[in-house]
Amino acid sequence: MDKDDIRVQLIRQFPAEVVEQKGSMDKMYYSCPTCGRMVSLGMDKCGGCSQILSWKSINQKESPNGKRKAKLEFEVSEEFTVGDCRKCPISYIDTNGSQSAYECPLKMRGACRIVLS
Numbered sequence: 001m002d003k004d005d006i007r008v009q010l011i012r013q014f015p016a017e018v019v020e021q022k023g024s025m026d027k028m029y030y031s032c033p034t035c036g037r038m039v040s041l042g043m044d045k046c047g048g049c050s051q052i053l054s055w056k057s058i059n060q061k062e063s064p065n066g067k068r069k070a071k072l073e074f075e076v077s078e079e080f081t082v083g084d085c086r087k088c089p090i091s092y093i094d095t096n097g098s099q100s101a102y103e104c105p106l107k108m109r110g111a112c113r114i115v116l117s
């Protein structure tokens, strides 16, 4: 399995916000954030790629710059501190020749934005 596959599979386990689009006659359409297939309102999993779907922020207004926040929730151990990829449950080990390093599936390595609650 190549590392992109691993990354994609990891991300699919976590709920991702569906994408909301306005169609003709102001009808709303929803699509999977991972593969772009249309999903019906309230579906919990994409039938195409198995992405777990979240509908939590769908009723929030868009911010002025058109960007919305995505949020992942998962449990970390007590010893975890922000930026500590070794103790992060979503990191994976990427081997490049003889070197291996902890990699972040969200590409936040060195710029971890995890918020502990």
Ligand SMILES: [Zn+2]
Pocket (backbone or CB within 6 Å): 032, 033, 034, 035, 036, 037, 046, 047, 048, 049, 050, 051
């Ligand atoms: Zn999908």
